[in-house]
Amino acid sequence: TGGHTTEILRLLSCLSESYSPRHYVLADSDKMSEAKIRSFEQKRAETFSKSQFSLDRIPRSREVRQSWISSVLTTLYSILYSLPLTYKRKPDLILCNGPGTCVPVCLSAFLLGLLRIKRTIIVYVESICRVETLSLSGKILYYFSDYFIVQWPDLKKKYPKSVYLGRIV
Amino acid sequence: FRFKDSLAEDLQGADLVISHAGAGSCLETLEKGKPLIVVINDKLMDNHQLELARQLHRDGYVLYCDCSTLVETLQSMDLPALKPFPPGQPEKFASFLDKVFGLQ
Numbered sequence: 001t002g003g004h005t006t007e008i009l010r011l012l013s014c015l016s017e018s019y020s021p022r023h024y025v026l027a028d029s030d031k032m033s034e035a036k037i038r039s040f041e042q043k044r045a046e047t048f049s050k051s052q053f054s055l056d057r058i059p060r061s062r063e064v065r066q067s068w069i070s071s072v073l074t075t076l077y078s079i080l081y082s083l084p085l086t087y088k089r090k091p092d093l094i095l096c097n098g099p100g101t102c103v104p105v106c107l108s109a110f111l112l113g114l115l116r117i118k119r120t121i122i123v124y125v126e127s128i129c130r131v132e133t134l135s136l137s138g139k140i141l142y143y144f145s146d147y148f149i150v151q152w153p154d155l156k157k158k159y160p161k162s163v164y165l166g167r168i169v
Numbered sequence: 170f171r172f173k174d175s176l177a178e179d180l181q182g183a184d185l186v187i188s189h190a191g192a193g194s195c196l197e198t199l200e201k202g203k204p205l206i207v208v209i210n211d212k213l214m215d216n217h218q219l220e221l222a223r224q225l226h227r228d229g230y231v232l233y234c235d236c237s238t239l240v241e242t243l244q245s246m247d248l249p250a251l252k253p254f255p256p257g258q259p260e261k262f263a264s265f266l267d268k269v270f271g272l273q
């Protein structure tokens with residue numbers, strides 16, 4: 001969704017073409033991100049002609065303020081839905097920054113890792129909006145990610161296993 | 170207007186911006202180097218939106234008030250005292266990832 005997409009595209013802005021092809025996963029209800037992504041990739045293709053990317057959509061795992069029980073069910077459904085996608089792409093790296101959409105994708109990759117099908121490195125970057133507390137996605141993925149990056153020192157103190165690089169977006 | 174795809178043009182021409190505490194609005198304004206007053210709306214907002222506005226205020230980048238104190242803030246504001254907002258550094262992130270994958 002909006003803010004998350006802008007942040008993640010900024011994170012991608014300095015990456016070399018080793019990080020290619022890029023597969024973007026969006027919530028089915030997200031109308032705005034696709035345009036931003038295409039615009040980013042188009043500009044990128046001007047510099048790196050062999051640049052490749054794809055877009056996939058998955059059902060949104062949770063609405064804002066959705067109840068706990070129904071969130072668990074919708075998230076489980078999203079994980080099952082993500083499994084074939086993650087299996088097909090078998091990414092070396094998953095990069096995410098907090099929308100509910102990323103939780104099922106990461107958990108499905110984590111599962112494929114446990115089953116020894118594909119070991120994916122999961123890198124989570126908490127949004128710059130999170131100064132003192134983690135988002136719900138962050139609280140969950142703190143335990144499942146390989147690298148958990150925060151952008152403010154208070155969070156580094158509270159979550160010692162995290163990585164603090166300062167403001168990166 | 171209610172919604173526009175991009176406020177970039179409007180921001181460019183502004184001398185002062187008064188905004189809600191949405192991160193996108195705050196950051197976009199600060200990055201354009203425009204002085205910003207953030208207005209908090211307790212009733213509408215998610216608690217976590219306050220975190221960023223509060224931190225930006227603590228660090229001296231923005232002025233901060235609620236709907237009832239806006240007029241007072243406008244009357245007493247000292248805009249030159251606001252600090253310029255340094256840009257984020259995505260290159261640090263790229264560097265970090267390159268190390269993780271042994272690409273350096």
